[in-house]
Structures are given as structure tokens and as C-alpha cells.
Amino acid sequence: MKNLFNGNNKQFYRSVVALVLPMALQNLINVAVTSADVVMLGWVGETVLSASSLAGQVQFVMTMFFFGLTSGASVLTAQYWGKGDTGTIEKVIGIAMRFSICIGLLFMLAALCVPELLMRIFTSEDAVISEGVIYLRIVAPSYLIISITMIYLNIMRSVERVIISTVVYSVSLVSNICINAVLIFGLFGFPALGIAGAAIGTTVSRVIELCIVLVYSHKNPVVKIRPKLLFVHDKLLFRDFLRYSIPVTLNELMWGAGFSMNSVIIGHLGSTVVAPNSVAQVTRQLATVVAFGIANAAAIMIGKAIGENDNRRAEEYGRRFISLTMIAGVAGAVVILLIRPIIMATMNLSDQAQEYLAFMLIVMSYYVVAQAYNTTMVVGIFRAGGDTKFGLALDVASMWGCSILIGFLCAFVWKLPVIVVYLVLMSDEVIKIPFTTWRYRTKCWLRNVTR
Numbered sequence: 001m002k003n004l005f006n007g008n009n010k011q012f013y014r015s016v017v018a019l020v021l022p023m024a025l026q027n028l029i030n031v032a033v034t035s036a037d038v039v040m041l042g043w044v045g046e047t048v049l050s051a052s053s054l055a056g057q058v059q060f061v062m063t064m065f066f067f068g069l070t071s072g073a074s075v076l077t078a079q080y081w082g083k084g085d086t087g088t089i090e091k092v093i094g095i096a097m098r099f100s101i102c103i104g105l106l107f108m109l110a111a112l113c114v115p116e117l118l119m120r121i122f123t124s125e126d127a128v129i130s131e132g133v134i135y136l137r138i139v140a141p142s143y144l145i146i147s148i149t150m151i152y153l154n155i156m157r158s159v160e161r162v163i164i165s166t167v168v169y170s171v172s173l174v175s176n177i178c179i180n181a182v183l184i185f186g187l188f189g190f191p192a193l194g195i196a197g198a199a200i201g202t203t204v205s206r207v208i209e210l211c212i213v214l215v216y217s218h219k220n221p222v223v224k225i226r227p228k229l230l231f232v233h234d235k236l237l238f239r240d241f242l243r244y245s246i247p248v249t250l251n252e253l254m255w256g257a258g259f260s261m262n263s264v265i266i267g268h269l270g271s272t273v274v275a276p277n278s279v280a281q282v283t284r285q286l287a288t289v290v291a292f293g294i295a296n297a298a299a300i301m302i303g304k305a306i307g308e309n310d311n312r313r314a315e316e317y318g319r320r321f322i323s324l325t326m327i328a329g330v331a332g333a334v335v336i337l338l339i340r341p342i343i344m345a346t347m348n349l350s351d352q353a354q355e356y357l358a359f360m361l362i363v364m365s366y367y368v369v370a371q372a373y374n375t376t377m378v379v380g381i382f383r384a385g386g387d388t389k390f391g392l393a394l395d396v397a398s399m400w401g402c403s404i405l406i407g408f409l410c411a412f413v414w415k416l417p418v419i420v421v422y423l424v425l426m427s428d429e430v431i432k433i434p435f436t437t438w439r440y441r442t443k444c445w446l447r448n449v450t451r
Helices: 007-044 046-083 086-113 115-122 126-158 163-185 195-219 227-231 235-267 271-287 289-307 311-346 351-384 389-413 418-425 428-442
Strands: none
Touching: 007 046, 007 163, 007 195, 007 271, 007 289, 007 311, 046 086, 046 115, 046 126, 046 195, 046 235, 046 271, 046 289, 046 351, 086 115, 086 126, 086 227, 086 235, 115 126, 115 235, 126 163, 126 195, 126 289, 163 195, 235 271, 235 389, 235 418, 271 289, 271 311, 271 351, 289 311, 289 351, 311 351, 351 389, 351 418, 351 428, 389 418, 389 428
16 A cells, blocks of 8 residues: 555545545435434433334335445446436436335335334334334335435436535434434423434435435436436336346345344344444444445446546556555544443443443444445445446355354354354454455456446
């Protein structure tokens, strides 16, 4: 890394900073929204904190569909952006939204009609299920809103329009925190609604996000949301979209379902494990905001370079992004270790839950380094060149074939201690490292997929 900050590379680093800072800030804002819920509900008690955390897994699984759709779409849009073809990019957005709106409707109906069934997937504790049902029924309409805003904002990243996401989620953060504080604790004469207040704050914030996105799209001279594009017919483009989106969507689903399965296993170990895990996961998200921004920047810049038929520059960018993500990963680990005493002193948890939290934060300190490296490889470098199937195979093998399977056996067959179960469940990113390194060195990800 001795030449990492060589003066000859100033333009590269200016571009990286211009992309990473807004995206890292956006990631930080998203984590802050979750953190606000965790902290406020943590003051209320373990039951509502566990309920909101597990109910949030429903939206988490849904967003994995959306991340898959947008990541697959971004394989095309980043390269078409390098080619200067904005008309095709709008068509790709229309195709992605056809799928996302249908998925959003499905999840909304499920949360409205069978919320108890959804909660029972994650826990068997009646008190937690009861609170989770309240949360799901209120936030259900927001799922349809997310199906529009997330698709548009994520694809805007691939055409180097990253500031709008930061603005949208900044406004959403402020509104969410304010409404949550008022309604959870009953400030200014409002009733104290607890978990229902958190759900209302989330839903209102999603409505605000949609309003800002629609106004921006109407005034945006580059790429707009055009309702007619939902019905556009372009067989070749649709085939390309499916070719790259299906593996990525399946990849995100298998990864997201794997994380949710971790929550299922942990959820059936009791609320004394669920509550500290929800805190540890938020801490992990906080520590990886920059690394995830670097991964997304890698996908944009490498994809654009490949779209311009400059594979040599794309390969050089890959090397630089690997160095940057390792720095970001180590920095994230240091952040977790530094804020660990503060977190321990803030949460209103039982003594047993506090012990689990102390251990989980140590695990997260090395987990984020491995996750930063693998995310930049799979989500950034490989997908930029259309190499979308490798990540799917890797996640299925490392999570479902190793960490989840063995973690399940540790928890329910061998009845091992919670800390052993947690270590196994959080081993997937470490397992991936040698395989992502090998794939990168093959250079099979350097492909132009435009027509």
C-alpha cells in the first residue's frame, strides 16, 4: 500500500471521496435510524426491543429482494452510464420497479393479514410476538413505499448521483427520531405508545422519503421515474436484466435469509440473547458504513471503466479499492472496541444479557474486517463486471453449508453454550476470504456486458 496515496492518483481519490462520503453518510443515517429505535426501545425494556428487532427482519428480507434487483440493475446501469446511454438506464429502472412493486405489495399484505405467523418464525415467546404484531401492522404500508424509493435511489448511485440519497435519508432520520421520541415516551401531551410509536415514526418517515424522491425525479434532467416505463417492452434488455439480476437477487436473498436464520436461531434461545444481538448488529452496521460506501463506489467506478472498454483501468481500480476497504475495515474494528464500554453502560439489559453483549461486540470487532473485504470483492469488484453467480454460490456454501448448519446443531442438538453458538453463526465472513481472493486473481470479472 506504499503507493496508495501517490500524487499521480489524485483524480481517482477525488472521485472516490465524492462517491464514498455521501454513501457512507447515507449508510450512517440508515444505521442511525435503526440505532434510535434500539436505544429508545432499549430504555423501555427487553421485550419491546426484541419484538422490534425480530419484526424488523420482515423488512430486512424484503429489502434483500430490492438490493438484489438494484444490484443486478446496477451491473447494467453503471456500464451504460460509461457508454452515455441514459435512455436505456430509464428502461432498466422501469423493469426493476415492475418486480419491486409486486414484492412490496406481497410483503405489505403479509404484514397486515398474518403478522403473528411472521413473528412465530422468529420467536416462540408470546409477549414478544404480541408486541411484534402491533409493529408489523402499522409499518406494513411503508413496504410499498420502500419498493419505489429504494429502487430509484440505489440505481441513482450507479449514475453517480449520490447526494440525493443523503438528503432523503437525512430528512427521514430527523423526522423518525422526533416522532419516535414524542410517541414512544409520550412527550408534549401525546400518549406513550411504546413500540407502536416507533412504528408510526417509521411509516411517516417513509412517506416523507417518497415525496422528496418524486419531486427530485420530476426535476432531474438525467434519469426520471416515468410510469410508462413500467410497461416498456425491450426483449433483449429484459433478458439482460434477468441474466444479471436473478443471480444477484438470489444471492441477496440467500445472504439475507441467512442473516434472518441467524435471528431465528438466536430468537429461540430467548430474549436475553435477542436483545444484545440486536445491539451488536447495529454496532456492526455502524462500523461498516465507510466500507460499504467503498464497495458501492467500486461497483460504480469499475463498472463505468469497463463500460468504456478500459479493462486496464478497471483492474487498477480494483487493486486500489481492496487497499482502501482493508483500511476501512480495521478502522471499523477500532470503533467497535472504543465504543464498547459506552454501549455497555447505556443499555438497560439484564446481567446475563450484558455478558452476552460484551462477548458479541468482541466478535463483531474482527467480523467487520472480513465483511469489509468480502463486500468490496463480491458487491463492488465482481458485480461491476457482471460476475454475479460467484457470490450466490459462495454465500450458499459459507452460510447455509457451514455457519448456519453447524450453528443450528450447536444450539439445538449439541446444546452448546450461547457464546459458542454465536461464534459459529458469525464465522461465515472469515470462511469466505480465501475464496474471494482466489476469484479476484482469476480476473474473470473483467467483462463488458453492454450491447
